[in-house]
Structure formats: C-alpha cells, structure tokens
Amino acid sequence: DIVMTQSPDSLAVSLGDRVTINCKSSQSVLFSSNSKSYVAWYQQKAGQSPKLLIYWASTRESGVPDRFTGSGSGTEFTLTITNFQAEDVAVYFCQQYYRTANTFGQGTRLEIK
Amino acid sequence: QITLKESGPTLVKPTQTLTLTCTFSGFSFDTDEVIVGWIRQAPGKPLEWLAAIFWHDDKQYTPSLRSRLTITKDASRNQVFLTMTNADHVDTATYYCAHRRRKGDIWFPFDYWGQGTLVTVSS
Numbered sequence A: 001d002i003v004m005t006q007s008p009d010s011l012a013v014s015l016g017d018r019v020t021i022n023c024k025s026s027q028s029v030l031f032s033s034n035s036k037s038y039v040a041w042y043q044q045k046a047g048q049s050p051k052l053l054i055y056w057a058s059t060r061e062s063g064v065p066d067r068f069t070g071s072g073s074g075t076e077f078t079l080t081i082t083n084f085q086a087e088d089v090a091v092y093f094c095q096q097y098y099r100t101a102n103t104f105g106q107g108t109r110l111e112i113k
Numbered sequence B: 001q002i003t004l005k006e007s008g009p010t011l012v013k014p015t016q017t018l019t020l021t022c023t024f025s026g027f028s029f030d031t032d033e034v035i036v037g038w039i040r041q042a043p044g045k046p047l048e049w050l051a052a053i054f055w056h057d058d059k060q061y062t063p064s065l066r067s068r069l070t071i072t073k074d075a076s077r078n079q080v081f082l083t084m085t086n087a088d089h090v091d092t093a094t095y096y097c098a099h100r101r102r103k104g105d106i107w108f109p110f111d112y113w114g115q116g117t118l119v120t121v122s123s
Helices: none
Strands: A004-007 A010-013 A019-025 A039-044 A051-055 A068-073 A076-081 A090-096 A108-112 B003-007 B018-025 B034-041 B047-054 B059-061 B069-074 B079-084 B093-103 B117-121
Touching (some): A010 A019, A076 A090, B018 B034, B018 B093, B018 B117, B047 B093, B059 B069
Parallel strands (some): A010 A108
Antiparallel strands (some): A039 A090, A090 A108, B018 B079, B034 B047, B034 B093, B047 B059
C-alpha cells in the first residue's frame, strides 16, 4: 500500500490567515505517461461527506474557491488555503489514486483560533 | 446530475454478514467508463478505501479485508452492492459509496459521494 502521511494533525487558525497542510506519499504517485501526480484533496465538514477540492495535485475542482491551492509532485504535496474563512473549518484529507487501492492521509483538522 | 445513496442495516451483530446497497443516478456502467467505490470512516477516524468495481466488471479490494468483502453491481438497476462477512465491532463506521471516472488514459478521483450510512456492529 502507498501510505499517505499528513502534517500537522490539527491547527488553530485565525480568520484571514494563510494555512498550509502537507502530505507525503511513501512512493511516487507521478504517472510518467501524462506527467500528472495522482493526488487529491478533500474537505470534510462535521456530519458531511467528503468534498473534492483538488485533483492531479493542483487542479481545482469546479466551484471550489480560488483561495484553495494544491501544489507538489512526486511524493510531497501541499494544500494552501489563503484568507481562511469560518466556513473552512473542517478536516482535510489527501488521497492517492495512483493505485486502484486508493489510500487516504490521516486528516488535518482546522479550527478557528 | 450525479447522485449516490447508500442503504442497508444500521445495526448488525458480530459474526453476521453485512450487505450495503449504493443506488445511483446520473451515470451508467453500460455507457460510461465509471468506477464505484466503497469507503468507510470509523467514528473520529480517517477515511478507509474498501473496494471498487469498474464499468467492465473488474473488482479491486483493500488487501487487509479482501477475504471478507465482495463487491457486485446490477447495472440495469443502477446499483452497487458491498457484502462484508464476519462483522466485528471494529467495522462500526459510516460507509460511503462514491463515483470515479476515466477519460482516455486519464483517471479522476472520487468526485461524487453519497451521504453515508452508519453501521453499528454490536450484540
């Protein structure tokens, strides 16, 4: 299995802050045939299903605010949230879908300071 | 518009077999290169991918649960089923089904999720 390790586990953030969540994969998730890293980021608010934010490491899903940005390639990836809003309180998961047996990170919980 | 909805028992006893149903709309196994996966989340825990079934009926399972899981589909009824044998307390979780697709040689992640169904394993 490809292990996805996120950091930090939790973070208290002030409104308007810039937030960075890191995710490291145990092996490369870069498809050489199309040069895409098969990493996605999801947002899960309390009591809700996960919502896709970012795929191929840096492509924003339709309708996702542009304050959410994904970056990275190979084995190290980052989700950045600029101008943190109250509605961004949630748990964020990274996921590799390079292998059919997808795996998720352990999640990063963001709350308001 | 793509929607998925999980259904099944809310309570099962240890050692029983659990069967969950995912009923979907907005896509078709017969006409689209789609995958439906099952993912679960124990209370306060991360997401755990369980199984997936492809439009061409290929099936994949997480290695740790492979011997206990069976995923099937009824394309004519737009349903996917997940069967888990020998239920245990550690299987208590919210179970989600979700949609993925392929376009050419490009694969997409889970972009639509059901609301989830909470299954409790308890005697």
